[in-house]
Amino acid sequence: MTQESAASGLNLLAAPELTRHPQPTYKILRDSSPVMRVDGIGVLVSTWELVDEVLHKPQLFSSALTSGVLKNERPLIPLQVDPPAHGKFRKILDPLFAPKRMTALEASIATLVNQLIDGFVDRDEIDFAKEFSVPFPTQVFLTMLGLPLDETPSLLAMKDGIIRPHEITGKPLGHPDTDAYQTATAQSIYGYFTSTMQERKRLRRDDLLSWFLEAEIDGDRLSDENILDICFLFLIAGLDTVSASLDCFFSYLAQHPDVRRGIADDESNIPFLVEELLRYETPVMAVAREATQDTELGGCPIHAGEQVLALLGAANNDEKNTDEPEVVRLDRRVNRHLGFGGGVHRCLGSHLARVELRTALRLWHHRLPDYSIKPGVELDFTPGVRAVSTFPMLLHHESAH
Template identity: 35%
Template sequence: MATIVESSEVSTLLDELTRMTGREDPYPRYRRLREISPIVRADDGALVITRHADCLAVSRDSRLGHIPSHMLDFVSPGWPDHPALKQLFTSILALNPPDHTRLRRLVNSSFTARRVQALGPRIAAMVDELLDRMSGEVDFVEAFAFPLPATVIGELLGIPEPDRAQFQGLVRDWTQVLETHAPEALAVADPAAVTIREYLAALVAERRRQPADDLISALVAAEEDGDKLTEDELLTMAGLLFIAGFETTTNLLANSVVALLHHPAQLALLREDPGLAPAATEELLRYDTPAQLLVRVAWDDVEVAGVPVSGGERIVAYLGAGNRDPERFAEPDRLELARADNAPLSFGGGIHYCLGAPLARLEAQIALPALVKRFPKLDFAGVPGRRDSLAIRGYTNLPIVAA
């Protein structure tokens, strides 16, 4: 049986991933970690895995889960006093069965595949409207990658159009807690969480008085065997759906455009064959995924990546590394839109598989072919601004020539 590797090189590589210089292109560091060992130990005690098979197994293993509620005070002392952490730790992002199972069942009854697929024609119309407004040098994030998913999830939830723009900065502030619980991050994230929750509380109250054909109204009415969402659960769920509904897709769209511009032959292939969009979306998710990692805790003594792991130990699965594993993907550092047998890790797996995955895929499948077809001279207009985050990988701005 193998052993967990600890070394100064491992510490250096993992430390580099906490810095902007390492986050700009983490993939060489992932590759080196994978070469050293399937599983290594970080300085904080967490176990880090980088192989595709191991990441997939961890995402599906019922013996692993999120940090149990009774351990949260050891991880983040005083977390209930921080609105951003309370929003995170009481959401399905951080809950375990049976609480997770119950909430997932209730939201699934409202956030259905049919409701998502019905958005297809409206998404196509939104894409055309946004492309019509783009000309010359524009910031792709501001002009397209943010407003498209924000409009889609806003319409799905029932958030009025004039209110949506304010949420880009608020969500970016809140999602800092996915990376760190440091005081300086909480000082930014907590006010954002309060503002988002207060807005949603007013909207939920309005929908209780006057239901509409939207997801907020459906969540208010959701019931399964006499069980309903409490007010706290409803607000937390609505906030999570809104945050996840555009944050991941904004980054997927921006990451995809950068990847395509760096691979002009692949961009031309998509332009010539829009039917390639479903396969292209999977490859772009694999090549530079917005969600780079997931964290689990071992409930009991188990085996992970071929080594014994004690109960209570944290496992960090680098999904971005698994998506570049040569044991799973031939020439993994090459973008190949028509890649066969492509199953990226980007939306996780098992009971925690991303609720919004079908919506994010649908938006990308419609948007990317339309974008490259509309602008045959699409190109960079400047240096993109990389978001200073590893857990969520994306861009703060992306200057392009829309021509």
């Protein structure tokens, strides 16, 4: 295990070249320091075997992180709850996000995709992030919660106020102004969902919130606080991750016309491409855990209380798990990846995310098969969850189907 300075460690994880194209750095980490302690961050773990071990030992590597970086008042449910309590919440939530229910949403998701594309299909240049990757998952989320689509801007403002308050205040994370903005946003999220929940208590509808109010497991109901802690997480987990995945996918496809043609010409390749890009690009780069006791990983001592960052992207590109991991293949039929995490906290929304990503790729390439990143633009991906705030894209109509 090597010791790095805090500054170089933080720079390493946030450098634009790394977040734009992280695979070479992942390889260096796996080959030279599969377990690396970085001051100010914690212990980075980068091989498939060790990342998988961290994810599958929740008793040693806890998700109940003490730091309130998101200014939530209580642990987010189920993300920051350890077994056995975690299992009770998943038992309630899993059926809501089961594959069959998510497939049933495909028609309404397709309508949203088409409406968004209608807005710019005749133009030559768009901002993919502002006009597609950001509004699309937000509108899916509003539809699931049974909320009006004109609440899109306020929902996005709440999400951004929690995830990237520094971009709004123009001051760094940890600055009192940024902290105050984030705290106020967290309060507005609790307030928003509290009043929506009150409305649903008066009048049930066919939506998730109404279902939470009725849900029962082993004779227990979800408390109002439980429901708020679930909604808070959904807002963070369900919006940014799908936007980030679309940014990563379309950035890759814009630069690889052969792969793009492979799905435009044969839609049956799309589900395989989605898995392959979740593996290769790994939009959620890492997940955090806290060691519950002194232990070891790959022979390296880990101290109780230390933060462990399991680098999902590094594991997904480990040649010990995937043949030729650096090649994105449409014919990779067996694709074991950790793009949705692994173990008990594996993504609750994976089936929904798959329906969203597959539907977006299918309809987009049917209507707009040819596009590129605007020349001269370098996309800047945020670290952690690899999203861009602006994505200037040229649409090429002459070769449209």
